[in-house]
Amino acid sequence: MTVKRVLVPIDKSEKTLKSIEQLKLLFRKEEVQVVLLHVIDDFNVAAVDYVSAEFMDAVTTLSNSLLDRAEGLLPGYTVEKISILGSASKEIFNTSSEKNIDLIIMTKTGSGLVDKYILGSVTSKIVKKADIPVMVIP
Known part of the structure; x- marks a missing residue:
């Protein structure tokens, strides 16, 4: 396999940088082109009664800064950064399909409270349903 x-899905936890x-x-x-993906969780955004333009600007700015930080760890690599609003597992699958991804590298746990104690729910879904190789970093 070539x-x-x-x-590389990125969240706000330091652990996701281990994937890089x-x-x-x-x-x-x-050898490779890298796609960095940060998904702004639409569930968290939908939980707010009123989502102001300022709120969305702040969330988007945070997402872009996470991606910029990750890109900074990859000097000389060809990197594409994607920030999108949605469900993490769904957007990982969509992006892997749309961008012709050959490999997903992600950590076993993310930034969620439950994720700190068990295999992350997003990681678990990706491993179970992916039709391409997934490398899970402890």
């Missing part, structure tokens, strides 16, 4: 395009470190150990800069 890996040319790698998807693993990617750098596995692939040289000229």
Whole structure:
């Protein structure tokens, strides 16, 4: 199997940056294109009675800063950054399909409260349903 395009989902936890470190150990800069994805959880946004433009601007700014930070750890790599509102697992699947991803690298737990104690629910869904390889970083 030749890996040319790698998807790395990023959340606000420090742990997700381990995925980037693993990617750098596995692939040289000229070997792969990296897609960094941050999903703004639409469930959390929908839980707010009124979503102001200022709120969405702040959330988008945070998302972009997370992606910029992750990109900064990949000097010399070809990187595409995507920030999108939606369900994390759904958007990971959509992005992997739309961007012809060969491999997903993600951590086993994310930033959610439950995720800190068990295999993350998003990671679990991706591993169970993905039709491409998924590398899970502890």
